[in-house]
Amino acid sequence: MAKPHFPGRRTGNPAARAKPQLATAAAASTVTVDAPAPKKRTSPGQFISQVQAEARKIVWPSRKETWITSVMVFIMVAIAVVFFWAVDTALGWLSTIILAIGQ
Template structure:
């Protein structure tokens, strides 16, 4: 049977417990710089140029797939609703 490693894959001293407590330093976040409105809008335009729009064919195929999934979900919930309704009516009819 293999021995379990300690976090970080470090071995313990002589295999009997941790070597020493480790300290963790946390970097403080740098103060946020303010962006001018002109710089902001130029960054927005640069990001807008990176957008890759789907082709007409890709849009059509995706729309058809969504429509098919909606029909399947509607059919599934119709069957489940019908089944639960029939079961509840039979249970309620027992008392009459």
């Protein structure tokens, strides 16, 4: 059975990784970094055509889907309102009882 590949996963001898060794000053000073590749520039005409191509891929919801989604949002808001009202009322009542004990 093949093992799944995960990006950034370390391979090799796990025992060699167990205790990282300190790098010497000479080894640390010889580290090189690859320069990033130059970015390819697009002309304004190509940009406009790419934007139009992406805009053609947009799928807008129908009027019915928008209506159903809006109704569902209002229902969820109403449920949240009732829930938070009930919690607020219960905590207010509880705090009144606790504060009355101290008097």
